[in-house]
Amino acid sequence: MSAIIFDVLPVFILILIGWVIVRSGLMASNVGEALSEFVFKIAVPLLLFRTIAEADFHGASPFRLWIVYFSGVAITWTAGHIAATRLFGRDERIGVLAGVSSAFANNIFIGLPLVERTVGDEGLVALSILLAVHLPVMMVAGTVLMEHAERKIAGKSDRSMVLVLRQIAVNLVRNPLVIGLAAGMAMHLSGLTMPTTLATVVGQIAGIAGPAALISLGMALERYGVSGNLGIASVTSSLKLLLLPGCVWAASRLLGLSPEWTAAIVLTSSVPTGVNAWLIANRFGVGHSLAASTITVTTALGAITVSLWAYFLGA
Numbered sequence: 001m002s003a004i005i006f007d008v009l010p011v012f013i014l015i016l017i018g019w020v021i022v023r024s025g026l027m028a029s030n031v032g033e034a035l036s037e038f039v040f041k042i043a044v045p046l047l048l049f050r051t052i053a054e055a056d057f058h059g060a061s062p063f064r065l066w067i068v069y070f071s072g073v074a075i076t077w078t079a080g081h082i083a084a085t086r087l088f089g090r091d092e093r094i095g096v097l098a099g100v101s102s103a104f105a106n107n108i109f110i111g112l113p114l115v116e117r118t119v120g121d122e123g124l125v126a127l128s129i130l131l132a133v134h135l136p137v138m139m140v141a142g143t144v145l146m147e148h149a150e151r152k153i154a155g156k157s158d159r160s161m162v163l164v165l166r167q168i169a170v171n172l173v174r175n176p177l178v179i180g181l182a183a184g185m186a187m188h189l190s191g192l193t194m195p196t197t198l199a200t201v202v203g204q205i206a207g208i209a210g211p212a213a214l215i216s217l218g219m220a221l222e223r224y225g226v227s228g229n230l231g232i233a234s235v236t237s238s239l240k241l242l243l244l245p246g247c248v249w250a251a252s253r254l255l256g257l258s259p260e261w262t263a264a265i266v267l268t269s270s271v272p273t274g275v276n277a278w279l280i281a282n283r284f285g286v287g288h289s290l291a292a293s294t295i296t297v298t299t300a301l302g303a304i305t306v307s308l309w310a311y312f313l314g315a
Contacts, residue, residue, distance in 0.1 A: 004310045007118050011110065012303040014211055018218020032219025039216055043209035044108055045180025048128055050206050052184030053194070055125045062129045064255045069130055069265055070137065072247035076239050077103040077141075083235045090232070092149035097287035098232060100142050101277040101294040102239035107134060108177070109217045109275075110302070111268035113210030118310055123264030130265065132181045135276075136172050142280045150284065220275065221299060233293035236273075240298050241305040245270035249313075263313045270309040272298035 022029050080102030085095040105111060107127065115123040172178050187194075194202065248269040252262040273294045281291040 004118075005307050008114070008307045008310055009303060011114050011117065011214060011306075012299075014113075014214035015110075015218040015221070015299065018215035019221050020218075021215070022219045022222040027219070029219060029222055032216050035212060036216035036220060039209060039213045040108070041176045043205055043212055044112065045176040046202050047112065047206035047209040048131065048177060048180040049184040049187070050202055051121075051124045051128045052181060053187035055128070055188060062132075064257060065126060065129055065261060065265060066133060068251040068255055068257060069134075069248055069269065071251045072244050072269060073103045073138075075247045076244040079243060080236050080239050083239075084232055087235070088232050092152055093146060093284065093286045094232075094290065096142065096145045096149050097277065097281055097290055098236050099145075100138075100280055101233075101236045101273050101291055103244060104138055104142075104274045104276050105240070105244070105269055105271050106217070106274035107131060107268050107271070109213040110271040113214055114271060114306065115264045115268055116210055118267060119260060119264045122258075122260040123267075126261040126264040127268055128181065128184075130268070131177065132185075135175065135177060138276065139172075139280075142276075143283075146280060146284050217275075217299075221296060229290040229293055232290055233297055236290070236294045237297040237301065240273050240294065241270060241301060245309050266313055267306065267309060270302075270306050272302040 018032060021027050022032060077099035081095040081099040084090045084098035085092065088094075090098075107130065111127060112124070115127050119126075193199075245266050249262070249266045252265060257265065273291075275295065277291040278288070278295060281287040
C-alpha cells in the first residue's frame with residue numbers, strides 16, 4: 001500500500017502546489033489559465049498523438065472498452081440525477097448537472113498523468129482509446145439533456161436534435177484533443193514514423209503534459225471552492241469516487257478486459273470530477289455551486305480514494 005501511495009500522492013501534491021501558488025499570491029490565477037490552455041491545446045494533444053501513433057493494440061477491439069466505461073457512466077449519471085430530483089427535490093436542470101458532476105471524470109488533467117505513472121504505456125493506450133470518444137459522448141449527453149430540461153421547465157418544445165448535434169460537431173472538429181487523436185491514428189494506420197529530431201521534440205513536450213496539467217488544475221481550484229449545496233455535493237462526490245469506478249470494475253470483469261486495460265479504465269474513472277461540470281453549469285447559468293463544490297470535494301478526497309482503488313487493483 002505504501003508503494004501505491006508513493007505513486008498516487010505525487011499526482012495530488014502537484015495539484016496542491018498549483019493551489020498554493022495562487023493562494024499565496026506567488027502567481028495570479030490567470031497564469032494558471034494560460035498554462036491550462038497550453039496543456040489543452042499543445043501538450044496533451046501531442047501526448048495523445050504520440051501514444052496512438054506508436055501504440056500496439058494487439059488486435060484488441062475498442063468497443064468492449066467503451067461499453068465497460070459508459071455503462072458505468074450511465075448508471076452513475078442516473079443515480080446522481082435521481083438523488084438530486086427525488087431525494088433533494090431539485091428541478092430537472094439540477095438533476096442533469098448532478099448526473100454530470102457524478103459521472104464526468106477529469107481524464108485529461110488527472111487521469112492521464114495517473115495512468116501513465118501507475119499503469120504505463122499499455123494503460124495510456126487504453127485511456128487514449130477512451131478519450132477518442134469520451135468528450136464527444138459526455139458533452140452531447142450533457143448538452144442535450146440540459147436543453148431538454150430547460151425547455152421542459154419553460155414549457156417549450158425541444159430544439160432540433162440536428163441543430164444541437166451540428167453545433168457540437170463543429171466544436172469537436174476544432175477541439176485540439178480530437179485533432180491530436182485523429183492525427184495519431186492517421187500516423188498509426190499509415191505505418192509512417194516521425195523523423196528522429198521531430199520525435200524528440202514531440203516527446204519532450206508530451207513529457208511535460210502531466211505535471212503541467214496537474215499544476216494548472218491546482219491553480220484553477222482557487223476559483224471553485226466549496227460554495228454551498230453540501231448535501232447534494234456529498235452525494236455526487238460519493239457517486240463519483242466510489243460508484244463510478246465500482247461499476248466500471250464490475251463491467252471490466254464481465255466483459256473480460258485485460259488486467260492493464262482494467263486498471264487504466266478503473267483508475268481514470270476514480271479520479272475527481274472534471275471542470276467540464278463547471279463549464280456546463282456556466283453555459284446554462286444554473287448549478288454553479290453544486291459543480292464547484294463537487295469538483296473541490298472530490299479533488300480533496302481523491303488522493304485517498306484513488307490510492308484505495310489502486311491498491312484494490314494491484315496497480
